[in-house]
Every structure is written in C-alpha cells, then in structure tokens.
Amino acid sequence: MQTYYSDLLVIGAGLAGERVAVESAQKGFDVICLSIVPARRSHSSAAQGGMQAALGNCAKGEGDNCDIHFGDTVRGSDWGCDQEVARLFADNAPIEMRRLAHWGVPWNRVVPGKSFYFKGGEKFEKVEKEENEGLITARSFGGTAKWRTCYTSDGTGHAVMCTMDNRCAELGINVFDRKEAISLIHDGDTCMGAVVRCLRTGELEVYLSKATAICTGGFGRIYKATTNAVICDGGGHIIAHETGVVPIGNPESIQFHPTGIVPTDILVTEGCRGDGGTLLDVNEERFMNIYEPEKAELASRDVVSRWMTHHMRQGKGVKSAYGEHLWLDIRHLGDKHISTKLREVDEICHHFLGIDPRKQLIPVRPTQHYTMAGIRTNKDGAVYGLKGLFSAGEAACWDMHGFNRLGGNSLAETVVAGGIIGGKIVEFLEGYETRFKTSVVSEAVKKQQERIDNLISGRNGTENVYAVRAELQEALMKGCFVFRNGPDLEECVETLKGVLEKSRKVGLVSSGAGANFELGSALKLEGQVRLGLCIATGALNRTESRGSHNREDFPARNDRDWLNRTLAYWPEGADEPDLKYEETTPYFELPPGDRGYGGGSIIEADKTEIEAKTIKR
Amino acid sequence: MSRNLEFEIFRYNPQEKDSVPHMQKFILDETVNMTLFIALNRLREEQDPGLIFDFCCRAGICGACAMVVNGRPRLACQTKTKDLPDKITLLPLPVFKLIGDLSVDTGVWFREMYQSTESWIHTKKVFDPKAQEERMDNDVAEQIYELERCIECGCCVSACGTARMRDDFLGAAALNRIARFVVDPRDQRSDKDYFEIIGNDEGIFGCMGLLACEDVCPKNLPLQNQLGFLRRKMGITAIKEIFGK
Ligand SMILES: Cc1cc2nc3c(=O)[nH]c(=O)nc-3n(C[C@H](O)[C@H](O)[C@H](O)COP(=O)(O)OP(=O)(O)OC[C@H]3O[C@@H](n4cnc5c(N)ncnc54)[C@H](O)[C@@H]3O)c2cc1C
Ligand code: SF4
Ligand code: SF4
Ligand code: FES
Numbered sequence: 001m002q003t004y005y006s007d008l009l010v011i012g013a014g015l016a017g018e019r020v021a022v023e024s025a026q027k028g029f030d031v032i033c034l035s036i037v038p039a040r041r042s043h044s045s046a047a048q049g050g051m052q053a054a055l056g057n058c059a060k061g062e063g064d065n066c067d068i069h070f071g072d073t074v075r076g077s078d079w080g081c082d083q084e085v086a087r088l089f090a091d092n093a094p095i096e097m098r099r100l101a102h103w104g105v106p107w108n109r110v111v112p113g114k115s116f117y118f119k120g121g122e123k124f125e126k127v128e129k130e131e132n133e134g135l136i137t138a139r140s141f142g143g144t145a146k147w148r149t150c151y152t153s154d155g156t157g158h159a160v161m162c163t164m165d166n167r168c169a170e171l172g173i174n175v176f177d178r179k180e181a182i183s184l185i186h187d188g189d190t191c192m193g194a195v196v197r198c199l200r201t202g203e204l205e206v207y208l209s210k211a212t213a214i215c216t217g218g219f220g221r222i223y224k225a226t227t228n229a230v231i232c233d234g235g236g237h238i239i240a241h242e243t244g245v246v247p248i249g250n251p252e253s254i255q256f257h258p259t260g261i262v263p264t265d266i267l268v269t270e271g272c273r274g275d276g277g278t279l280l281d282v283n284e285e286r287f288m289n290i291y292e293p294e295k296a297e298l299a300s301r302d303v304v305s306r307w308m309t310h311h312m313r314q315g316k317g318v319k320s321a322y323g324e325h326l327w328l329d330i331r332h333l334g335d336k337h338i339s340t341k342l343r344e345v346d347e348i349c350h351h352f353l354g355i356d357p358r359k360q361l362i363p364v365r366p367t368q369h370y371t372m373a374g375i376r377t378n379k380d381g382a383v384y385g386l387k388g389l390f391s392a393g394e395a396a397c398w399d400m401h402g403f404n405r406l407g408g409n410s411l412a413e414t415v416v417a418g419g420i421i422g423g424k425i426v427e428f429l430e431g432y433e434t435r436f437k438t439s440v441v442s443e444a445v446k447k448q449q450e451r452i453d454n455l456i457s458g459r460n461g462t463e464n465v466y467a468v469r470a471e472l473q474e475a476l477m478k479g480c481f482v483f484r485n486g487p488d489l490e491e492c493v494e495t496l497k498g499v500l501e502k503s504r505k506v507g508l509v510s511s512g513a514g515a516n517f518e519l520g521s522a523l524k525l526e527g528q529v530r531l532g533l534c535i536a537t538g539a540l541n542r543t544e545s546r547g548s549h550n551r552e553d554f555p556a557r558n559d560r561d562w563l564n565r566t567l568a569y570w571p572e573g574a575d576e577p578d579l580k581y582e583e584t585t586p587y588f589e590l591p592p593g594d595r596g597y598g599g600g601s602i603i604e605a606d607k608t609e610i611e612a613k614t615i616k617r
Numbered sequence: 618m619s620r621n622l623e624f625e626i627f628r629y630n631p632q633e634k635d636s637v638p639h640m641q642k643f644i645l646d647e648t649v650n651m652t653l654f655i656a657l658n659r660l661r662e663e664q665d666p667g668l669i670f671d672f673c674c675r676a677g678i679c680g681a682c683a684m685v686v687n688g689r690p691r692l693a694c695q696t697k698t699k700d701l702p703d704k705i706t707l708l709p710l711p712v713f714k715l716i717g718d719l720s721v722d723t724g725v726w727f728r729e730m731y732q733s734t735e736s737w738i739h740t741k742k743v744f745d746p747k748a749q750e751e752r753m754d755n756d757v758a759e760q761i762y763e764l765e766r767c768i769e770c771g772c773c774v775s776a777c778g779t780a781r782m783r784d785d786f787l788g789a790a791a792l793n794r795i796a797r798f799v800v801d802p803r804d805q806r807s808d809k810d811y812f813e814i815i816g817n818d819e820g821i822f823g824c825m826g827l828l829a830c831e832d833v834c835p836k837n838l839p840l841q842n843q844l845g846f847l848r849r850k851m852g853i854t855a856i857k858e859i860f861g862k
Binding site for chain 2: 101102111135152153199229230
C-alpha cells in the first residue's frame, strides 16, 4: 500500500483548496492536494460571472466600501450568516483581488470615457474617470448596491483557476489528480488524513497528515436538475459527516439559480441579467418588473427563482417536451456585446441548444445551483468535532452566506477564506506534533477494502446504483426544491428513508476494476442519501421562510424562533439525522431588518436580546 | 424520425486481467437534443456500467471529455448526435496515456508542461497588501485572456503529427502558454529566457506548421498566429544569439 505523508493534506484542488495550499506552502509547509480531476477542471473554472470585492474603481462602483459589501452580504443571507465571518470576508476581498492581479489574473480594467450599459432592457450612459484608468473594473450583479463584481471577460473562474494552479506549480505543491478521498482516518478526536482511491488504478492509498482540509466544493449532483459539474457529488461532506462527530451546517439551505437552460441545466450567467437581459413569459412579456418593481430581473436569485416558479404556476410558462420553462432575452444587447462579454453564453446557446441568442430567446428554468449547506466550521475554518480538520470554500459552512448566497460572493469566498483559513492552518501547524496510530490507519483501510469487496461480490444485495441514485434525486426535486411545505417534506423524508435502506443493499453489475465509475458511485451512495435526509429533515423542522428556504405554509421569516443555524449530525448506525441548533452569529453589527427585496413578513425577535448582541464599529 | 444510433466504442481496461483492446458495438435510440454526454451516460447506466470515460462540467468549459469522434478529436459534451451520421465511432485521444476505454491521462501531461514552460509570472516585485493594484491597459488584459482560454483538453496535441512522432515535443498548447506570458507585462522574462525553453526542436522549430492543432481547438484559440508570432520572435532571438548580441 502506497502511503504519503505531508504537513497538510488538502482534499480538493478547486480555488479554495489551492488557495489554502498556497498559503501553507508559502510558509514552508509540505502540502499535498488531491483532486478527482486535473485541478483546472474543478468546478471553480466554470464560474463565468465574477467575484465581488469593494474596490470602488469604476463609475458605478464609486463610493463603494467594505461596509456596504458587508451589509449586502448580511442582507443577502437574510440574517442567517455569521456576521463576524461576513466582516472578515468583506474586509479582505479587495486585498485578495489585488493579490490575484499580482499573481497573474488578467482582470478587466477601467477604460476612461463614455460608455453605455443596459438595465432592465433600457440603455444608460456612464463616464469612467481618467484617473482610474487601468485599475480593476467591475460589473453589476444581482443583490448588490454597487457595481463590485470583478471579472475577466466571461471566464473569471477559469482565469483565476489558471493563475492559482500556476502559483501551485511555481511553489512546487504536489497536486495529484484522479485521486478520490473515500474516508477520513481519525480516532474520534483527531483527524490524521484520508483513505484515497486512485482513479487510475483503482487501488487504495493512504495519506497521512498533521492537518487535513476538505475543499471539495458543493453537492448539487444529488439533485436531478443542477448547474453543477458531475464531480460535485458531496464526497467531501460524506467522509466528514460519516465520522458521526462532524455536523452539516444548515442542510436545508440550498440555492436555486433562475437561469439553467432547458433541458441540460447548464447555467447561463447572471451577467446576462446584470448586463440588461430580461425574462419573458409565454406571451413574450416581461414579468419581473411587476413583482419586483425596483430590482426586477436583478433581484437576488432566490427571489427571481420564486417569482419564475410562481409565474409558471399562473399558467404563463412555455410548454415543452421537458416541462415548462420561461425565456431569457438578450437580443437587444447586440452582436458585439454578446460575442465578447457574453461569449460563453453565445457558445452554450450554439452548442447545446442550436440557437442564436442575437435572434432567438433562450429557454430557462430555476435549477439547483449552490450549497450554502456545508461542513460546519468556526471562523478559523476549523471543523466542529475533529481536531486537525479544516474546511473551506463551497464545501464548508463557514457561514458568510447564511440562507442565500449573493452572486459573485462565492468565488470571492474561495480565495478570501482560502487565504484566511490557510493562515490559521499555518498557526495550527507551527509547533504541532502528532502521532499516527498504526492501528487506526490499518482499521480505516480495512473497512474501505471490505466495503469495496462487498460491493463487487454483491454480498449486501443487488440494488442498482444508478436506479437508487435516481430515486434520491427525484425525491429531492419533488420535496425540497424552490417551494417547500409540510406534507411534501414529510413525504420526502419517508421516501428517503426507503431509499436509504436500498442504498445499503447495492451491488455492482460491472467488475469494479481500475478506474471503474460504478464503484465510485456506489461508494458514496449511502452518504448522498444521508445528505438528502439532512436537507429534508432540516427543511421540515424549520417552520419559517428565510432566504432560499421557502415554506409555503410558513411564509414569514421568524426571527423570534428561528434566528439560528441547523446542525445535522449523523450518529454512527443511525437511520436519521440528529438535529441541533446554535446561534447564528456571536454579535450583530447589522441587527435583523428587512432584506429590501422579496417581500414577506417578519416575526420579530426580542428587541432587548438583539440590542444586547449588537455592537458598534 | 427517431434514429437508432450505432456506436463503435474502443474498449480496454488495463487494470482488468483478461481485457484486450477491441471495438464494441452498442445500439441506442436517439432523443431530442442528445449530446454524446447524454448518450454515453445512458450507455453506462443502461447497458454497460463498466464503461470508462470522462466528463466533468458537461458544458464545454473544463476540457475533460475530449475524444476522437468519427476520426476527429473534439469535446464529447458539446457534440450533438444530430450532427453525426447514425454510425458513431469513439476512440480515446492518442499521444496521452490510456487510463481505460475512452479515458486518457491529460492531467500528468499538462502538469509536466507547466514545469517545462515555467507556467507562472516571473517577477521580482513583492505583493504589498496595502497598495493599490498596479495598472494595466484593458486591451492588454483582454489579449492575455484570449490566450488563457485554453482548457487543456488535449485535442491540439493529439491532432499534431509532430507530437505523435516525438514525445518530447511541447505542442501547440504549450507554445500558446508561452505566448500568454510573452504578452503579459507582469512577466519579466526576456526573449532570451523564452528562447531557452522553446528555441529548439522540442519547441517552436519542431512544429511543421500544418495547423491541425488550430483546426481542432474547441475554443478557437488563435494557435496559428501564436506559432507564427513565436517563430518570428525566436528567429530573431536565434540570430542575436549567433552573433552574440
Ligand atoms: C455554473 C456555475 C457558475 C458559477 N458562477 C459563479 C460566479 O460567477 N461567481 C461566483 O462567485 N460563484 C459562482 N459559482 C459558484 C462557485 O463557482 C463555486 O461555489 C466555487 O467555485 C466553489 O469552489 P471550491 O474551491 O469550493 O470547489 P470546486 O471548485 O468545486 O473544487 C472542488 C474540488 O474538490 C475535488 N474533489 C471533490 N470531491 C473529492 C474527493 N472525494 N476527493 C478528492 N477530491 C475531491 C474536485 O476534484 C475539485 O478539485 C458558480 C457555480 C456554478 C455551478
Ligand atoms: S502546426 Fe505545429 S503544433 Fe500545430 S499540429 Fe502542426 S506541428 Fe503540431
Ligand atoms: S489549445 Fe485548444 S485544443 Fe489545445 S488544449 Fe487548449 S483548448 Fe484544447
Ligand atoms: S465535460 Fe467539460 S468540456 Fe466536456
């Protein structure tokens, strides 16, 4: 058995993982990064729109600062975020964007003079100042008070990912691809690394480390309709969760994006709406301006997704072989804009729909997009429950997003959190010594080998991996999507309990040898169903509507009873999650108030309690 | 209307004792808007769970799914079956090491490329977190981004005659990578530094200029221009070298 040692093992080589790795390697620590795919194929590279930081360089960003960014983030989270974390984030984002510029990101820059932009389909003029020429510019994104989304044409994630991966190469960090972590090595107190399946040979390997960081991105693939890459399947969450001591934070908090294309659910960027694209119904009429007169198409994504679903329920959807959808119209933006600033959208329309967005409408519908839910950490990125275990990026519930993540805040989070948490890992590693108990290591490997053998021999049963996975995906689409309610959620929980049973009786059809995919899917199936059950039970319990969690039967946001965070534990051998709750935030810099969009009433929290927790800065 | 598609797919799993390389036939009914992503996944889920292939983003942005489709290297996820005849032959990309069936090891190849091209900004400047960012002309930024759009799918490499003949040939993707740094004012390497990396037969002078690379690049990168640009630049550098200037 191949065994590797390092100071830090980073599971996941997307932006968050590589940023963590860079921070520790810069301080001289020995780092290994693992990834299912070559690092640059990580889902981070799919982000087209951009990343938020209050640089305030461009005309429409003038006067922007970290406080405004902080406020937008907290409001966006519907007061579900940890305000200490949101503050850390907003303050560090500008520094991190500049650092990326130093490392090589070709940010778009301010071009002085007059130019035009569209808002709600109307044309406006702006003038960029001479003195700001060449500074990092920004575009507009949903839910923000100022233009603060830094970008590189239509490929921000790709460009930043290239730069970060180059930086890893420069520092000589070992980034191993086609390696999938399938369990953590731990003794219930301390994490010592991971058991990993090599996706070239199928063999098991052991990675031992003083510190381990899980940066495996989101788990959208447990939904049928998702914008996520096929590798965003919860592997990292599953290995942490199944230790029994690590909770998933706010599992019910899942974001849906308004514009996945029909039928493949590939995302077309929010930039379309930011740059002035509009949403149309079956009569090719705008409707967002009716529901949200002020922000219209630029309201936050959960709000737009909801109104779209509502509008389709009013019979205004477009019927198609794949179900109902609406239209996204970017025709008026013109050829030049579409072929430069929105080139990726242009390509998607061409390659996957066979249409020309200059002349034709794009079929879209709300689709699973982002998991605010994640491995619960404290503000240092340290995972609850296990010493030496950290988490960052979309995989984590560091909790600056609360119940709704603002567009452009997630890519920015990966690098800001990666930097901060990487620094905290360095502090942890300095002077830290540990021992790897060989019995714990060999026990962990033996357990995984047994699981694999059982799956291959069909000892547990003959349930089909893909069929069981489809049942999970459909149950979540039905019960835990944009709108939720008691009866549907109860049914969903019941269904998922049955699916959990089946997931334990899976057997392979193929040999399972080598880079076999069926085996990989089978290994995480039960864990995926558990995640599904956490979402459904968390959502059933939370009898209020907050951010993306929308209960038709409890439309009000209830600060009196639900200003808290769900922690879903899965005790060993259990058949359902054990839900606990904790305070959302140690203090309020911005006491709970109206989000400013999305309507709905608020059941207020006790005023004196809020005041006691409110601080001035 | 609906066709029955006949797939001929290369099969070989080096990790399986009895496996020998061969072509296997599959039949699949075509559905509306079907791509090879949809087709291959259906084949795996409905007919042969052991089938090995790579997809990641399934949206044409990550470069994972390149394979040889009816003789031409391309991205499987953005290939619509309706643009293909009803007989479809799928082979793994040549040049790269085979992992199994349609999956090849592009990761290791490209990582070696980063090392040989030193694919990072070379600068003596130190980042100052308190300072404003250094300015850059927007046109320059866009020019850099144009070259950075490479998704490392490997299509260009596998279409390249030189790369097939000699495994030390850097290939179009690597030369494009160099060009990306040449146009970046933040990179302080001189022409002479670049010459040391690519001014030889493994680099710019090994290229036969037939441009199969540009033809197959799914991102339409201007590989031809870059090769010409570098060859001229390196030609001049070579002359300077010879005359000791
Ligand atoms: C289509 C799309 C567009 C988006 N656009 C934007 C945008 O414009 N702005 C914005 O702010 N956000 C955007 N987002 C969100 C943002 O891209 C992601 O939240 C962010 O990139 C996540 O980064 P990450 O580093 O946490 O994870 P990822 O980039 O997803 O990386 C995960 C890594 O973990 C590895 N991995 C996973 N499981 C395992 C395992 N078991 N073992 C080993 N390795 C493993 C993977 O191989 C990968 O390297 C977008 C998301 C999508 C889906
Ligand atoms: S032009 Fe050069 S790099 Fe491109 S395919 Fe031909 S030999 Fe290869
Ligand atoms: S240059 Fe084009 S063909 Fe070559 S690896 Fe990059 S994207 Fe693929
Ligand atoms: S799967 Fe990403 S390019 Fe095809």
